[in-house]
Amino acid sequence: MEKFGFTLSKGRVINYDSNDRSIADYILQMEPSFRSCIECGACAATCTAGNFTEFSLREFNILMKRGENDQVREHIRKCMLCGKCSLVCPRGVNTRNVIVLAKEAFQKSESYAI
Amino acid sequence: MEVAGQLASLGCQVTLIEKEQETGGHLKNWYHLFPDRRSSDEVAEYLNKQIDHDNISIYVATTILQMERKNRTFIIKTDHGKEIYADAVVVATGFDLFRSERKEEYGYGIYDNVISSADLELMFRKGELKLANGKTPGKIGLVHCVGSRDEKVGNRYCSKLCCITAVKQAIEIKERIKDARVFCFYMDMRMGGALYEEIYREAQEKYGINFIRGKVSEAGVTINNNLVVKVEDTLAGRPLKMELDMLVLMAGMEMSEGGRKIAEMGGLRTGENRFFAAADNHYGSNNSNIEGIFYAGTCTAPMTITETISHARAAATSVINYLKSGKS
Numbered sequence: 001m002e003k004f005g006f007t008l009s010k011g012r013v014i015n016y017d018s019n020d021r022s023i024a025d026y027i028l029q030m031e032p033s034f035r036s037c038i039e040c041g042a043c044a045a046t047c048t049a050g051n052f053t054e055f056s057l058r059e060f061n062i063l064m065k066r067g068e069n070d071q072v073r074e075h076i077r078k079c080m081l082c083g084k085c086s087l088v089c090p091r092g093v094n095t096r097n098v099i100v101l102a103k104e105a106f107q108k109s110e111s112y113a114i
Numbered sequence: 115m116e117v118a119g120q121l122a123s124l125g126c127q128v129t130l131i132e133k134e135q136e137t138g139g140h141l142k143n144w145y146h147l148f149p150d151r152r153s154s155d156e157v158a159e160y161l162n163k164q165i166d167h168d169n170i171s172i173y174v175a176t177t178i179l180q181m182e183r184k185n186r187t188f189i190i191k192t193d194h195g196k197e198i199y200a201d202a203v204v205v206a207t208g209f210d211l212f213r214s215e216r217k218e219e220y221g222y223g224i225y226d227n228v229i230s231s232a233d234l235e236l237m238f239r240k241g242e243l244k245l246a247n248g249k250t251p252g253k254i255g256l257v258h259c260v261g262s263r264d265e266k267v268g269n270r271y272c273s274k275l276c277c278i279t280a281v282k283q284a285i286e287i288k289e290r291i292k293d294a295r296v297f298c299f300y301m302d303m304r305m306g307g308a309l310y311e312e313i314y315r316e317a318q319e320k321y322g323i324n325f326i327r328g329k330v331s332e333a334g335v336t337i338n339n340n341l342v343v344k345v346e347d348t349l350a351g352r353p354l355k356m357e358l359d360m361l362v363l364m365a366g367m368e369m370s371e372g373g374r375k376i377a378e379m380g381g382l383r384t385g386e387n388r389f390f391a392a393a394d395n396h397y398g399s400n401n402s403n404i405e406g407i408f409y410a411g412t413c414t415a416p417m418t419i420t421e422t423i424s425h426a427r428a429a430a431t432s433v434i435n436y437l438k439s440g441k442s
Contacts, residue, residue, distance in 0.1 A: 038263075040301040040329035041346030050346075050353050059351055088219070088331045090301075092265035 019067025023112070026105040027064065027098055034098050036091040037061045043085035043095050049078045057085055057095055064102065073106050116426035117204045117410045117433070119164025124434060129198050130165060130172045131190070133372050137165065137174065139208050145238035147419060148282045149309035157419060177372075181380045186440075188406065202433045205382070205390065205402070206410040206426070207373035212261025212269070212366040219332040220257065220363055227251070227341055227360045228333060230260075231276070234283055234362050243290050251294065251359035254287055255343055256280045257330045258300040262366030271387045273366035273416045277304045280364050281317045288321040297324045297356065299345055307418065326354065333361055367416040380407060390414045400429040408432050 027034045037058075044056040054071075055078040063072050076099065085095040106112040115137055118128045130137065138161065144154040165172065173192065180191040181203070190198040214222035214230045221228045226246035229237075237243050245251050258280055262273040277300065284296045303325070305311045317323040328345040336342050340357045347354040369388040377384050383403045385391040390413050393401035400408045410429035411422040 038301060039348060041327075041348040042329040042331045044346035044348075045328060045331035045344045045353055047353070056346065056351060056353075058346060058348060088266075088329075090259070090264040090266060090329060 014066050014068060016066065020069065020111070021065065021067040022109065023069050023072070023102060023105045024064040024067070026108075027101045030101050031094055031097045033091070033093045034061070037093050038091055040090060042088040042090060043093075046084045046088050048082065048084070049080060053078045055079065057099065060102070061098070069106075069112065072102065073112050076102055076106070115161040115165050115206075116423050117206060117429045118170050119161075119167060120427055120430035121204075121433060122165075122167040122169035124430065126169060126433070126437070128167075128170045129200065130170055131176050131178060131192065131198070132172065132174045133177050135175050137172065138162070140211065140232075141419070143232060143235060143239075145235045146282070146286065148278050149307065149313055151282070178376060178379070181376070183404075183406070186406065201406070202436055203380075203407045204410050204429055204433060205373070205376060205380075205407060205413055206429075207370045207376060207413045209367040209373075209389075209412040209416065210370045212267070212273075212368055214260055214363045214365050216267055217260055217264075217363070220260065220330065220361070221333045221341075222363055225333065225335060225341060225361075227358075228363065229360065230363050230365045231256075231279055231283060232365060234287075238286060243287065245359060249359075250291055252291070253295045253297075253356075253358050254360045254362065255297045255299060255330075255356065255358045256284055256362045256364060257343075258298065258364050259329065260363040260365050261368070263301065269366060269368065269387070271416070272304060274304060274306075275416060275418060276364035276366055277302075278307060278310045278313065280362075281305075281310075281314050281323070283362065284323045285313070285317050285321050288323065295324070296321075297326055297358075299326050299328060299330050299343070301327070301329050328354070367412060370413065373413045380404065382407065387415070400425065400432040406436060408436075 039058055039062060041058040044050045044058040049055040055075050060072045079099045081096060083096045089095055118130045122128050138158050141154050141158050147154050177193045178190055179193055182189050188200045188203050211232055258276055261267055262269055280298050284298055287294055287296050305314050326347055328348045330343050330345045333341060333343050341361055342355055342357050344355050383391040390409050392399040392414055393403060402409055408429050410426040
């Protein structure tokens with residue numbers, strides 16, 4: 001049979017029910033201020049890593065809360081832990097600790113071990 | 115002013131104590147008001163008529179030093195050595211605008227063309243919308259939530275008027291400078307009031323105002339001395355920087371310094387937001403924790419002028435009921 005190169009596309013729907021939100025749950029438990037994020041993006045605006053790479057803490061926050069962890073896992077090591085994001089956060093989220101905890105959670109988790 | 119007018123017309127003897135040289139508060143510094151863009155002077159004129167009544171004595175440039183209660187009478191001592199006896203007290207100490215220099219990263223007081231929303235109103239009043247060097251600005255940014263919804267300055271609450279003020283001011287800029295490019299940087303557009311959403315839409319459709327969703331993290335200058343802001347365009351998911359000629363900071367509302375002193379003096383309860391705490395949020399928003407002391411307007415929370423006047427009228431009713439029944 002002629003092959004036209006068609007394949008099945010991976011769905012891009014966030015499957016909220018089956019997604020793994022254990023990373024976000026871990027952070028929420030250890031750093032409750034993570035709950036207060038309103039996705040304003042001040043952290044990402046000031047972030048040096050984010051100016052040069054695909055690193056947006058604002059985006060990662062929401063992705064982890066939705067259980068879309070792959071992209072976060074891929075890029076999280078780009079953070080240099082400088083903490084500028086903590087300085088600008090209007091909600092007082094301990095953003096730096098969110099990153100530390102996310103790294104920790106990925107390391108602890110068997111399915112995401114880096 | 116509204117409470118005084120209402121009470122006077124109901125037959126009460128009212129003493130109005132104002133710490134400034136004249137009554138009218140922030141209103142007299144504003145130019146046009148949302149939602150209908152009427153002149154603030156018209157509302158000021160209405161309020162001045164309200165207090166032009168034989169039953170009202172006015173003390174301006176007067177500060178209260180002491181307030182005590184003996185039986186059912188309040189004794190108020192002023193810095194001019196006056197003693198005022200009152201059966202009931204209405205606190206209407208209003209608000210202070212957030213001092214934008216406290217948000218140092220936005221450069222107010224550091225860079226010439228970073229101004230506050232109040233400064234812009236003064237420019238409108240003077241009819242001069244110009245940069246520090248006398249030129250006309252071509253690209254102007256408005257930053258929402260300056261001093262509101264910001265843990266870093268200790269204000270968690272939303273000042274609620276700044277979003278609509280930004281939209282109103284953006285339109286007013288476009289009306290004066292036809293080819294100006296105007297950008298509003300917002301976290302959320304809170305367009306809850308009557309006609310606000312319509313004005314927002316008009317700003318987009320008729321005036322081409324641009325709205326970028328993201329909190330500005332800082333303002334700086336380029337090597338050419340142009341203002342530059344950094345923000346994440348959260349909807350595009352990318353950091354964004356933009357050079358601007360002028361940056362307008364939408365200053366929020368705070369409990370007034372005068373109000374804070376009166377709270378201390380009178381043992382009046384304040385809330386987490388530092389404004390006076392109403393005895394009940396639903397049916398006692400004019401009542402304080404002390405019988406015979408009432409609140410009117412923005413000393414209890416950020417409010418529009420419309421709401422302030424309604425709240426003041428409600429305060430007058432609360433006072434009358436108190437005086438009649440002997441209870442608060």
